[in-house]
Structure formats: structure tokens, C-alpha cells
Amino acid sequence: MRWTWKAGDHLKEFGFTPAQLALVLHAENPDYLHFNDMQLVGPNHWEQEGDKRFAPGNIIVDSREANFIAILNPDTGKVVWRLGPNLPPRGRKDSPAPFPVNQFVGQHDAHLIAQGLPGAGNILVFDNQGEAGYPAHPLQVAAGSRILEINPVSNQVVWSYTGQNSGGAPWSFYSSFISSVDRLPNGNTLIDEGMNGRFFQVTPTGEIVWEYVSPYTGEAPTTGEGHPTRSNWVYRIQPVPYDWAPDGTPHTEAALTTPPAP
Numbered sequence: 323m324r325w326t327w328k329a330g331d332h333l334k335e336f337g338f339t340p341a342q343l344a345l346v347l348h349a350e351n352p353d354y355l356h357f358n359d360m361q362l363v364g365p366n367h368w369e370q371e372g373d374k375r376f377a378p379g380n381i382i383v384d385s386r387e388a389n390f391i392a393i394l395n396p397d398t399g400k401v402v403w404r405l406g407p408n409l410p411p412r413g414r415k416d417s418p419a420p421f422p423v424n425q426f427v428g429q430h431d432a433h434l435i436a437q438g439l440p441g442a443g444n445i446l447v448f449d450n451q452g453e454a455g456y457p458a459h460p461l462q463v464a465a466g467s468r469i470l471e472i473n474p475v476s477n478q479v480v481w482s483y484t485g486q487n488s489g490g491a492p493w494s495f496y497s498s499f500i501s502s503v504d505r506l507p508n509g510n511t512l513i514d515e516g517m518n519g520r521f522f523q524v525t526p527t528g529e530i531v532w533e534y535v536s537p538y539t540g541e542a543p544t545t546g547e548g549h550p551t552r553s554n555w556v557y558r559i560q561p562v563p564y565d566w567a568p569d570g571t572p573h574t575e576a577a578l579t580t581p582p583a584p
Contacts, residue, residue, distance in 0.1 A: 327399055329355050335401040336390055337408060338456065345456040346388070356387040358430050363393060366434055366443045368475065375403045376434070376443075376474070384432040384447065386499075389425070389455050391432045391447065405445075405477060407455065415486075416468075420478040426470065427459050428452030430516075431502040431558065435471075440509040444480060445472040448513070452498035466492030469503050469513060483511065487528025502558040512561050519554030 338346060346354055360383045363369075368376040375393060380402065384391040390406030405423060412424040426449040435441045449468040453461050471481040485495035500516035510523050510531065519536035535554070542553040567573065 325396060327394065327396070329357065332399065332401060335404075336385070336388065336392065337404055337406065338388075339408065342407070342456040349456075351387070354387060355385045357383050358386045359384050359432055361433055363434055365437050367437070368443055373475070382433060382445075384429055386428050386430065386450075386452075387454050387456075389427055389429070389459075391429070391445065403474065405472070405474070416479075416482060416484070419482055420473075420476075420480050423470070423472055423477050423479055425459075426451075426468070428454035428499065430500065434474075435505045439505045439507060441471055441481070441505055443474075445474050446470070446503055446505055446511075447472070448497075448501045448503045450498055450501060451496075461498060464491075464493055465496055465498065466494070467496045467498075467501070467515070469511060481526065483513070483524055483528060488524065488530050500555060500557045502560075504559075504561050506561060512559070514556055514559040516556050516558070519556050521556070521559055 333343060333346060360381060363376055363378055363380045363382050365378045366376050369378060377395070379396065381394045381396055382391065383394065388407050390404055392401045393403040394400070395402050406426065409423055409425045416424070426447065428450040430448045430450060432445055432447040435444050435446050447470050449470050451462070451465050451467050453459060466485050469483040470479050472478070473480050483495075485492055488494070495515060497515045497517035502514040502516065504512045506512055506523070510525050512521070512523050514521050520533070521536070522530050522533040524530055536556055537554070539552045539554045542551040542555065544551050
């Protein structure tokens with residue numbers, strides 16, 4: 323074993339209030355933090371400009387259950403940067419970006435946008451707005467998920483996406499669990515609305531320029547009334563370069579055309 327780190331040894335570094343920490347320490351759920359993402363911070367301009375919190379070898383994690391994103395120094399095990407868990411409440415509608423980060427809930431896939439991509443160095447995260455927190459935040463009747471692009475030094479949201487950015491209701495884009503997001507070289511953002519097996523690409527202005535819903539289903543972990551439940555859930559998707567597949571891999575191409583006006 324080359325390296326090990328135990329979240330339970332660092333509970334006082336995650337920003338819990340004393341009351342929240344008491345709930346965490348007595349949580350019945352053994353998965354009381356549920357880290358759903360862990361990856362290297364990677365090369366970035368913050369560290370190159372002298373901010374050692376963002377050293378490429380540091381590790382970024384996010385806790386779905388406790389609503390925080392953190393960066394760890396693997397040499398010391400200490401939390402060197404953190405956002406959440408206690409942020410200003412989110413109103414009915416966000417202000418236009420930039421705006422201070424408000425409460426994300428049950429988030430997934432927090433990572434620094436890689437060098438060479440638009441927004442490099444900012445944190446991109448799928449804000450599920452699912453049920454999470456100590457005490458737990460209940461699911462909303464008309465919930466909607468968000469994509470947040472956050473400047474990790476100013477803690478300002480510099481770009482965001484909701485269903486309303488594409489002309490829909492808040493709940494037209496919603497996955498209360500799983501899901502992922504990636505920035506593409508052309509500046510668009512690729513989103514996995516995992517609960518519904520829906521993948522789509524949006525421009526910076528929120529226009530949906532590509533969309534796919536997975537037709538593949540399997541038995542879900544939950545069961546129905548006396549019969550299996552099937553779902554097309556997709557935990558995460560990963561964009562790859564066009565030439566990623568080995569030479570000789572069978573494939574076909576089809577030109578995309580603009581659909582006729584309704």
C-alpha cells in the first residue's frame with residue numbers, strides 16, 4: 323500500500339458546526355460522508371502563480387452526503403482548501419453570473435478544468451440538489467439540478483447552467499443522484515443527467531446542440547412492488563478524442579444537419 327487516508331481522522335477539518343459534527347459522529351448510515359469523486363488536482367495556473375493549495379499532486383474530493391468539496395495534501399493528510407458544507411441558501415432563482423457560491427446539495431464529479439480547456443483552473447461540478455446534509459435537506463417538489471463553474475480563489479460562480487437556460491422549467495434538467503459534467507475543447511459543456519440516462523452538450527449560452535438518451539436498461543438497485551425495476555441510469559460519461567479508439571476499430575460517420583424549423 324503506497325498511501326492511505328481516513329476521512330474519520332479529519333472530521334474537524336470539514337467545516338461542520340458543533341451540532342452537525344454531533345450528528346455525523348452518531349450517524350446511523352456507515353457511508354456518512356459518501357465521497358463520490360477523488361482525483362488529482364492536476365497542473366493549473368493557480369499553483370503556477372504561487373498558490374500551493376492547488377499543487378498538481380494534491381487530491382480533490384467531494385462529499386455527497388455532507389455537501390462539501392475539499393482539496394487534500396497527500397503528504398500531510400490535511401485539508402488545504404474547502405467549499406461548503408454551510409453556504410448561503412439558494413433562492414428561487416440564481417442571479418446572473420458571477421455570483422457568490424450558494425448552497426449546493428448532493429453534488430458529484432467536482433474537478434478542476436484541465437489546462438488548455440476554456441475555464442482552465444475553475445472547478446466544475448454537477449450540483450444535483452438531491453437530498454443530503456446534516457441535518458438532511460429534503461428533496462424539493464419542483465427541484466432542478468445545476469452545473470456550476472466556480473473560481474476556487476474568489477468562490478464566485480462564473481458560469482452556471484439550469485434547465486431554464488435552455489428555455490425549460492427547472493425540473494427539465496434534474497438528476498437527484500449520480501451524474502457528471504465535462505468541459506469540451508470548443509467551450510461547450512458535456513452533461514450526464516445520470517438518473518435519466520440523458521447526455522447532452524450545451525453552449526455557454528445554454529443552447530442544447532447535441533442530445534442522446536440511452537436506450538439500454540438494466541435492473542436497478544431498487545425494486546418495485548413484487549417485480550424488478552429497470553432503469554437506464556448512467557453514473558458517469560467520459561469524452562474521448564475522436565482518434566482514441568485503436569486503428570482498425572469499426573465505426574461509421576453521419577453528417578449532422580440542422581433540423582427543419584417547426
